[in-house]
Amino acid sequence: MEENAQNQIKPGTLLISEPFLQDENFVRSVVLLCENSKGGSFGLVLNKLSILKVSELIDRLSFLDSDVYVGGPVEQNTxxxxxxxxxxxxxxxxxxxxxxxxGDFSQLEQKIINSEVDLEYVRFFIGYSGWSEGQLEEEIAEKTWIHTPCTETESIFKASPEELWRIILKNMGGEYQIMANYPIDPRLN
Incomplete structure (x- = not known):
């Protein structure tokens, strides 16, 4: 089972937190898996805004008012x-x-300065989500994460952070479409 899960979970997969996950770092989160190998996994939370702007973090881009997202709880100085x-x-x-x-960040900086980049399709993050060897597969087996290929790539840039989790589940259809409407705390329903 674990090897089968490893084979299914490849970079470009979206990890959607189960509806009642209470970990404050991942409540209603959508994580883009960027790397998954025997040594561990690396991903970025797509729908958790930080309070920062790129202009506050990168001197050469002090004019750039783009949002910065919290990629996860690990190394938030990256x-x-x-x-x-x-x-x-x-x-x-x-x-x-x-x-x-x-990719080469200095190239990106120069392209932004030269207005050669559609910033609507670039997303910046501080920190990341990381899993040690076998940890992600274990969490998937425990149903902490629902996974799906990222097929509607453009939509992850267009949807609001508050709605992304719900939109992806609805688009998955079936039982996931029902999950998309679950309240965060079922006792309040």
Whole structure:
């Protein structure tokens, strides 16, 4: 079972937290899995805004009012990014469906300064979500995470952070469409 789960969970997969997960770092979160190997896994929470703007973190981009998301609870002193479209940076990792993780940040800075980037399709993060060897597969087996391929890539940039979790579950259909309407605390229903 564990090996089968490892084979199914590849970079570009979305991890959707189960409806009643109470971990404050991952309540109603959607995580984009960027790396999954025998050594562990790395992902970025797509729908948790920080209070920061890029202009506050990157000197060369002091004019850029773009939001920064909390990629996860690990190493929140690190900066990451994803983008949608054609590959535009050296070192970018393909995640499928024209979605890219990272790359040469100085190239990205220069493209932003030169107005060569559609910022609607770039997302910035501080920190990341990480799992040790076998931990993610264990959490999936425990049904902490629902996983699905990221097929509607463009929509992860268009949906509001508050609605992304619900939208993805609804688009998955069936039982997941029902889960999308679960209240955060069923006692309040």
């Amino acid at each position: 900066f990451h990014f994803i983008y949608f479209g054609e590959r535009m940076l050296d070192g970018s990792v393909p995640l499928g469906n024209n979605l890219w993780w990272g």
